[in-house]
Amino acid sequence: MTEFQTQSETVNRQAEAAARTRRTVTRLGLGTLGMFAFAFALVPIYDVICEVTGLNGKTAGQYEYVESELVADETREIQVRFITNVNGGMSWRFGSDVGGMRVTSGGMHEAVFHAHNPTDRVMVAQTIPSVAPGRAAAFFHKTQCFCFEQQVLQPGESVEMPMRFIVDRDLPESIRTISLSYTMFDITDQVRNVHDSVGTAAGS
Amino acid sequence: MSAVIDAHHHDDHAHGPAKGITRWLYTTNHKDIGSMYLWFSFIMFLAGGVMALVIRAELFQPGHSFVDPHFFNQMTTMHGLVMVFGAIMPAFVGLANWMLPMMVGAPDMALPRMNNLSFWILPFASLMLISTLFMEGGGPDFGWTMYAPLSTTYAPDSVTFMIFAIHLLGASSIMGAINIIATILNMRAPGMTLMKMPMFVWTWLITAYLLIAVMPVLAGAVTMMLFDIHFGTSFFDAAGGGDPVLFQHIFWFFGHPEVYIMILPAFGIVSHVIPAFSRKRLFGYDSMVYATSSIAFLSFIVWAHHMFTVGMPLAGQLFFMYATMLIAVPTGVKVFNWVSTMWQGSMTFETPMLFALAFVFLFTVGGFSGVMLAIAPADYQYHDTYFVVAHFHYVLVSGALFSIFCAVYYWLPKWTGFMYSEALGKLHFWLSFIGVNVAFFPMHFSGLAGMPRRIPDYALQFANFNAWSTVGAFIFGLSQLVFLYVVIKSIRGGQKATAQVWDGAEGLEWTVPSPAPYHTFSTPPVVK
Numbered sequence: 078m079t080e081f082q083t084q085s086e087t088v089n090r091q092a093e094a095a096a097r098t099r100r101t102v103t104r105l106g107l108g109t110l111g112m113f114a115f116a117f118a119l120v121p122i123y124d125v126i127c128e129v130t131g132l133n134g135k136t137a138g139q140y141e142y143v144e145s146e147l148v149a150d151e152t153r154e155i156q157v158r159f160i161t162n163v164n165g166g167m168s169w170r171f172g173s174d175v176g177g178m179r180v181t182s183g184g185m186h187e188a189v190f191h192a193h194n195p196t197d198r199v200m201v202a203q204t205i206p207s208v209a210p211g212r213a214a215a216f217f218h219k220t221q222c223f224c225f226e227q228q229v230l231q232p233g234e235s236v237e238m239p240m241r242f243i244v245d246r247d248l249p250e251s252i253r254t255i256s257l258s259y260t261m262f263d264i265t266d267q268v269r270n271v272h273d274s275v276g277t278a279a280g281s
Numbered sequence: 282m283s284a285v286i287d288a289h290h291h292d293d294h295a296h297g298p299a300k301g302i303t304r305w306l307y308t309t310n311h312k313d314i315g316s317m318y319l320w321f322s323f324i325m326f327l328a329g330g331v332m333a334l335v336i337r338a339e340l341f342q343p344g345h346s347f348v349d350p351h352f353f354n355q356m357t358t359m360h361g362l363v364m365v366f367g368a369i370m371p372a373f374v375g376l377a378n379w380m381l382p383m384m385v386g387a388p389d390m391a392l393p394r395m396n397n398l399s400f401w402i403l404p405f406a407s408l409m410l411i412s413t414l415f416m417e418g419g420g421p422d423f424g425w426t427m428y429a430p431l432s433t434t435y436a437p438d439s440v441t442f443m444i445f446a447i448h449l450l451g452a453s454s455i456m457g458a459i460n461i462i463a464t465i466l467n468m469r470a471p472g473m474t475l476m477k478m479p480m481f482v483w484t485w486l487i488t489a490y491l492l493i494a495v496m497p498v499l500a501g502a503v504t505m506m507l508f509d510i511h512f513g514t515s516f517f518d519a520a521g522g523g524d525p526v527l528f529q530h531i532f533w534f535f536g537h538p539e540v541y542i543m544i545l546p547a548f549g550i551v552s553h554v555i556p557a558f559s560r561k562r563l564f565g566y567d568s569m570v571y572a573t574s575s576i577a578f579l580s581f582i583v584w585a586h587h588m589f590t591v592g593m594p595l596a597g598q599l600f601f602m603y604a605t606m607l608i609a610v611p612t613g614v615k616v617f618n619w620v621s622t623m624w625q626g627s628m629t630f631e632t633p634m635l636f637a638l639a640f641v642f643l644f645t646v647g648g649f650s651g652v653m654l655a656i657a658p659a660d661y662q663y664h665d666t667y668f669v670v671a672h673f674h675y676v677l678v679s680g681a682l683f684s685i686f687c688a689v690y691y692w693l694p695k696w697t698g699f700m701y702s703e704a705l706g707k708l709h710f711w712l713s714f715i716g717v718n719v720a721f722f723p724m725h726f727s728g729l730a731g732m733p734r735r736i737p738d739y740a741l742q743f744a745n746f747n748a749w750s751t752v753g754a755f756i757f758g759l760s761q762l763v764f765l766y767v768v769i770k771s772i773r774g775g776q777k778a779t780a781q782v783w784d785g786a787e788g789l790e791w792t793v794p795s796p797a798p799y800h801t802f803s804t805p806p807v808v809k
Contacts, residue, residue: 094467094468097466097467098391098392098463098467098468101391101459101462101463101466101467102392102459102463105458105459105462105463105493106459108493108494109455109459109493109496109497110497111497112493112494112495112496112497112498113497113498113500113501115497115498115501116497116498116499116500116501116502116504116505116531117501117505119498119501119527119530119531119534120505120516120527123524123527123530127524130594130597132592132593132594132597133524133526133592135524164519164520203520203521205519205520205522211592211594212594260519262519262520263520264520264521267513267520267521
């Protein structure tokens with residue numbers, strides 16, 4: 078009788094251990110899936126952190142402004158420098174008329190950039206802006222920029238691209254110079270791939 | 282009722298291993314799987330070692346002398362991937378498989394079939410990884426850190442195979458980790474409370490949680506690479522609105538806990554060996570547990586110290602700098618405890634103890650260079666130089682790898698039933714110890730003098746340091762053949778080992794005969 082009891086106790090204990098193991102495995106499996114999802118959640122989290130801290134000098138999209146609130150602070154001048162690059166081996170010529178300009182904070186200013194496609198094929202370009210120091214990014218507002226759209230240039234075609242911007246009056250006092258860097262990327266292949274996959278009708 | 286009794290009787294039949302190859306293919310026995318893990322990791326260790334020797338041969342003299350620079354890049358990449366995912370991690374999982382059930386008094390792992398699967402994924406995944414070297418365009422050549430866009434826009438076509446290999450290796454690690462946690466939490470012998478668990482069990486429990494937390498993140502990162510390469514997404518492509526720096530953040534969110542995954546089980550091993558050969562209880566067991574947990578927690582909030590130079594706000598640099606330096610505190614507690622364990626102990630210096638002592642000493646050297654690298658303003662000088670290479674080889678070779686040697690010598694008599702040759706073991710130790718230091722110590726100096734990593738050529742001023750490093754690397758590499766010989770010799774015979782093996786060793790694994798029978802603790806022991 079006692080032997081039978083110990084045997085059934087053993088069996089009970091084994092069944093209990095198996096149930097606990099199932100619970101543990103379920104929890105850990107869910108944890109694994111959760112962390113896989115977290116890796117992808119890091120992408121938007123990173124964007125938010127970049128926006129808040131100005132990490133990488135990411136600037137926001139098109140700035141909406143009210144004409145009447147545009148008051149220039151004539152007492153404060155800020156040096157804005159333009160840096161232009163084409164990525165990798167891209168053969169376009171891309172630059173601005175001036176290397177930089179002195180502007181007043183709060184006022185609207187315009188700079189003209191130009192691009193030229195010297196090749197014998199149609200190409201598409203996308204320009205990505207970046208502001209240094211990163212803290213200034215949140216105070217550098219673009220109301221019009223070629224970086225908001227893609228440029229399609231025919232062989233040998235040139236284009237002039239005005240860019241209008243406002244430097245916010247709330248720009249921290251310590252910042253006297255802002256560098257605005259544009260890098261132009263050749264996205265011809267990406268655009269073609271997308272068109273191929275959605276069909277030529279959408280492409281034209 | 283009779284069915285219950287019958288089932289019980291069936292369990293009582295002592296059945297040994299099956300015969301032939303099917304024993305290894307179908308086995309669910311933790312000891313068999315542990316052995317396979319260990320042999321597999323040793324083969325990968327030799328493969329990764331050959332790649333390291335190719336690198337060192339190229340760097341023996343300045344100028345392009347030995348291999349094509351493109352192949353050199355593939356070697357640095359594959360050496361890192363093979364050693365991390367093929368050698369060090371599987372070796373620790375193999376030790377866990379062999380020892381954890383015996384240490385907690387369990388008959389086997391909690392999930393024996395999954396255990397078989399998680400091992401058998403490895404050879405195929407590794408084969409796929411190494412096969413990239415023979416593909417058109419060559420294997421991955423962008424460093425084991427796989428930074429985008431080198432690993433996406435500019436990668437060779439074989440990168441896709443590398444991505445799937447990493448998915449598989451990660452899946453294997455996660456399954457292994459789930460198995461280990463399930464075993465430790467649910468299969469401990471009656472009376473073994475959490476705070477009575479052996480240190481190796483504790484450190485592996487924490488390591489397994491780290492694995493479950495970060496291996497899926499690595500899987501996510503390489504999946505994003507896959508999407509960028511093949512499906513036109515722009516996670517890391519600036520032209521499409523993505524950000525290459527994002528890759529570095531995600532990678533190192535995985536990568537920093539990963540380096541602790543490779544060192545925490547080592548802490549556990551050393552915490553067994555030093556007390557055994559000092560004939561004293563481990564000093565400060567509780568503080569060891571808390572220190573390990575603290576290190577695991579801190580590992581999640583320091584990742585950006587790998588990327589000080591990519592640009593980040595001052596507050597970020599300060600945070601990551603101080604958080605990183607904070608890790609020195611729990612690590613210091615551990616080193617203090619090991620030294621205090623030895624204090625006034627009656628120490629003897631068998632091979633496991635020699636490796637454990639070398640571990641404490643050389644790991645601390647690697648820890649100090651880590652603190653130097655943590656200093657953000659100084660890191661601008663050290664970043665991507667051979668100083669970094671010296672640092673992580675001191676913690677991974679003379680840290681993690683030495684602890685694996687230490688564990689193998691310590692438990693080998695329990696596995697094979699025979700004592701290994703102490704003279705040859707000591708020869709292996711001294712050759713390894715000298716080889717490691719000759720190979721990696723000069724790298725501190727070449728790094729501080731400004732020699733960059735991952736470049737197949739260098740300025741003349743670094744020639745002497747590099748010649749020394751190459752000589753040391755070959756001594757270290759070839760001395761592993763001695764290790765192989767010692768292990769094979771101990772499997773084939775020698776002086777019979779007693780159940781206790783080491784007179785100062787403590788733990789349930791020493792209560793079973795040597796060699797450990799195929800099934801141990803079918804009825805759980807009672808721990809007081």
